[in-house]
Amino acid sequence: MLSSILRIVHNKKVVPFVFLAPFMTIFLIFKVYPVILAVIMSFQNFQGVQSQEWVGLTNYQNVFNLVRFGQALTNTTVYTIGTLLILIPLPLILAVLLDSGRVAQSTLFRTLIFLPALTSLVVAGTVFRLILAEEGFLNLFLSSTLGIRPLRWLETADLALPSLILIATWRWTGINILYFNSGLVNIPRELYEAAVIDGASPFQMFWRITLPLLRPTTLFVVVLSIIGGYQVFVEPFILYTGGGGPGDGGLSMALLIYRTAFTSFNFGTAAAMGVILAAIIFVFSLIQFRFFGVFSKED
Amino acid sequence: MNKRLSLLLLVITLIGTFGVGLVHAQDATDLSLWVFVDRHGLFMQNQAERWNAENPDRPINLTYEQIDYTQMHDNLLASLLVGTGAPDLADVEIKKFATFTKGDIHFIPLDVAIDPYRGDIIESRLAPYTADGHNYGIDYHLGSFVMYYNTALLEAAGVDVDSIRTWDDYIEAGQKVTQDTDGDGTPDVYMASIETTDIFSAYALMLMMGGGTYNADGEISLDSPENIAALQFLQDMVHVSGIARAASGGGHHSPDHFVDLSEGKIASLWMPQWYMTRFPDNMSSVLADVAVVRPMPIFEEGGYTTTMGGGTGTAITDQIDPSKVDLASEFLAFAKLTYESNVSLWTDLGFDPMRVDVYDDPALLIEMSDFRGEIPFTYIKAGLGNVAPEYTGPFYPEIATIFQTTALYDLIENQKSPEEVIAAAVAELSAMGADVGG
Numbered sequence: 001m002l003s004s005i006l007r008i009v010h011n012k013k014v015v016p017f018v019f020l021a022p023f024m025t026i027f028l029i030f031k032v033y034p035v036i037l038a039v040i041m042s043f044q045n046f047q048g049v050q051s052q053e054w055v056g057l058t059n060y061q062n063v064f065n066l067v068r069f070g071q072a073l074t075n076t077t078v079y080t081i082g083t084l085l086i087l088i089p090l091p092l093i094l095a096v097l098l099d100s101g102r103v104a105q106s107t108l109f110r111t112l113i114f115l116p117a118l119t120s121l122v123v124a125g126t127v128f129r130l131i132l133a134e135e136g137f138l139n140l141f142l143s144s145t146l147g148i149r150p151l152r153w154l155e156t157a158d159l160a161l162p163s164l165i166l167i168a169t170w171r172w173t174g175i176n177i178l179y180f181n182s183g184l185v186n187i188p189r190e191l192y193e194a195a196v197i198d199g200a201s202p203f204q205m206f207w208r209i210t211l212p213l214l215r216p217t218t219l220f221v222v223v224l225s226i227i228g229g230y231q232v233f234v235e236p237f238i239l240y241t242g243g244g245g246p247g248d249g250g251l252s253m254a255l256l257i258y259r260t261a262f263t264s265f266n267f268g269t270a271a272a273m274g275v276i277l278a279a280i281i282f283v284f285s286l287i288q289f290r291f292f293g294v295f296s297k298e299d
Numbered sequence: 300m301n302k303r304l305s306l307l308l309l310v311i312t313l314i315g316t317f318g319v320g321l322v323h324a325q326d327a328t329d330l331s332l333w334v335f336v337d338r339h340g341l342f343m344q345n346q347a348e349r350w351n352a353e354n355p356d357r358p359i360n361l362t363y364e365q366i367d368y369t370q371m372h373d374n375l376l377a378s379l380l381v382g383t384g385a386p387d388l389a390d391v392e393i394k395k396f397a398t399f400t401k402g403d404i405h406f407i408p409l410d411v412a413i414d415p416y417r418g419d420i421i422e423s424r425l426a427p428y429t430a431d432g433h434n435y436g437i438d439y440h441l442g443s444f445v446m447y448y449n450t451a452l453l454e455a456a457g458v459d460v461d462s463i464r465t466w467d468d469y470i471e472a473g474q475k476v477t478q479d480t481d482g483d484g485t486p487d488v489y490m491a492s493i494e495t496t497d498i499f500s501a502y503a504l505m506l507m508m509g510g511g512t513y514n515a516d517g518e519i520s521l522d523s524p525e526n527i528a529a530l531q532f533l534q535d536m537v538h539v540s541g542i543a544r545a546a547s548g549g550g551h552h553s554p555d556h557f558v559d560l561s562e563g564k565i566a567s568l569w570m571p572q573w574y575m576t577r578f579p580d581n582m583s584s585v586l587a588d589v590a591v592v593r594p595m596p597i598f599e600e601g602g603y604t605t606t607m608g609g610g611t612g613t614a615i616t617d618q619i620d621p622s623k624v625d626l627a628s629e630f631l632a633f634a635k636l637t638y639e640s641n642v643s644l645w646t647d648l649g650f651d652p653m654r655v656d657v658y659d660d661p662a663l664l665i666e667m668s669d670f671r672g673e674i675p676f677t678y679i680k681a682g683l684g685n686v687a688p689e690y691t692g693p694f695y696p697e698i699a700t701i702f703q704t705t706a707l708y709d710l711i712e713n714q715k716s717p718e719e720v721i722a723a724a725v726a727e728l729s730a731m732g733a734d735v736g737g
Contacts, residue, residue: 135555262372
């Protein structure tokens with residue numbers, strides 16, 4: 001009996017599945033099943049587990065009727081673009097600098113820049129409230145260096161997204177440096193040596209060697225940033241203690257989904273919004289892949 | 300031998316069954332409770348001890364679990380939805396309560412348990428936790444609005460705090476108190492700070508004028524003339540008479556607002572009685588020599604003298620063992636509505652009680668060092684002449700969210716007219732499927 005089981009398990013065709021089983025089980029139960037359930041819920045009037053009825057596309061109609069949906073979508077898109085504009089170039093440059101060997105104590109800097117990723121966001125939220133306060137550190141810094149009049153960061157709708165992007169920069173720069181760094185390590189050093197012999201300037205080397213060869217890493221970071229940007233939830237939730245900030249200037253899609261589900265108790269509409277959000281992220285990722293030539297055969 | 304063994308087994312079984320049954324009858328009934336404020340849990344445990352002393356034949360064993368505010372409400376909602384995992388009793392905050400009354404209500408009606416006490420309490424306090432004519436929760440406090448003044452700032456401007464009786468008096472005094480001390484063109488001391496990211500400043504005025512989010516018939520009444528007038532009054536305080544400013548950080552609980560209060564930049568604010576605890580807790584008693592509590596100014600003679608703000612109702616979930624329902628309901632009413640418990644609401648929690656007769660108890664009439672050594676409850680009681688009720692309904696949480704995010708921001712920061720602000724709110728509620736009348 002036991003030997004026959006062992007024989008099956010030891011079969012070369014079966015073994016991979018045996019090893020994959022624990023992961024697949026967890027993946028199916030905690031990832032695939034909720035996704036399928038959310039899609040199903042988005043077509044139902046979901047009020048309690050007992051009373052579900054099929055309502056067709058009503059939930060999707062409700063989403064587009066919601067006054068805040070457009071605002072949340074715009075906010076989230078602006079936030080995502082903002083994070084992309086900062087969180088790709090900045091970590092890239094920092095990673096190249098740290099990798100160049102011209103920075104003393106580069107390991108120390110790397111650790112320091114990575115620290116925010118390990119910090120509790122609840123603590124960070126409180127600290128950032130104090131930094132962003134009218135008489136806080138940021139205003140002090142801006143007025144002493146650039147002579148800018150104190151801004152009411154926490155009380156002005158138009159300053160909500162810049163505040164959130166600031167927190168995102170603080171939080172994600174270190175992690176993105178880590179990604180770029182692993183990409184940099186894989187670039188053969190001979191290329192640089194050859195370039196030096198050919199008389200290339202550091203900028204030329206960066207532009208013609210580093211950037212092109214970092215393309216897979218950059219694509220990876222860009223896609224991750226888009227997904228992260230569109231899913232932003234914790235930052236506004238913590239900074240504005242559960243809300244979207246002044247005038248809902250910091251309202252994100254995920255925050256609106258949460259509000260629809262847990263304040264309005266409308267799980268169907270919330271699920272529909274989740275499906276729409278997933279579709280948006282999917283489309284953007286596809287465009288990215290095309291843009292970076294993942295589907296073409298040249299690589 | 301075999302027979303004997305069977306007999307022995309039978310006897311053991313019988314003793315086991317009945318014996319355990321007997322012991323069990325004297326055992327306390329276990330009740331579980333979820334709270335998001337630890338002090339609430341401790342208060343309820345103290346009340347359980349008092350219950351056990353008075354009802355030795357029906358003892359209870361109350362255990363509580365404290366979970367963070369948002370998570371507790373989400374967990375409770377999820378547990379009630381899936382039909383398992385909820386505690387016997389749970390605290391539900393006033394802004395969250397209506398969420399739980401949408402669709403099937405998973406709480407047990409408390410009407411019968413509350414009945415014996417109705418004559419003794421300010422009954423309108425039950426309104427926020429009432430749905431379909433049934434009471435589903437009992438609060439921890441009355442939460443009556445009072446005015447907090449910094450007497451040093453008032454006296455410096457030549458204003459006697461006790462001369463302010465009406466809102467007209469308040470604004471007149473405010474014009475003297477609001478001052479640009481450093482001459483840079485903007486006032487450094489304001490008479491009042493008002494909230495733009497929370498509801499208290501606005502709701503108090505709306506309710507005292509006879510408005511509110513819902514009316515007594517359970518209909519949304521946002522566009523009532525009283526609400527428009529109240530919001531206009533609030534806007535005028537900031538932009539016409541200029542005696543008030545938006546609180547730093549948007550709300551009265553923002554850390555930078557506490558700094559403003561401590562540094563003497565704000566001469567007064569109106570908040571519920573429970574805000575008293577913020578003076579020692581959040582401002583280290585630095586205002587102990589200048590802070591006083593006074594009744595709210597009134598709009599007209601014979602009108603409302605105050606209203607209620609905030610709150611947390613304790614409810615019994617439908618997942619409680621049916622045999623425990625009566626005991627739990629009786630205990631809940633005992634813990635929140637008896638004379639002794641209402642004294643404890645003040646002594647243990649620092650909250651203003653729901654029973655009117657308690658306000659003359661020596662335990663409440665104490666001098667408080669945090670408020671210039673005065674007896675705040677004489678003033679709190681003086682304000683309870685005509686308490687404006689607050690009605691709620693299914694969309695109460697959404698209305699609060701609209702006020703906290705856009706409505707008050709548009710009113711104060713963007714200077715939109717109250718009509719415009721209310722119309723936008725009504726349109727948004729309508730898009731969510733609310734019946735907004737008209």
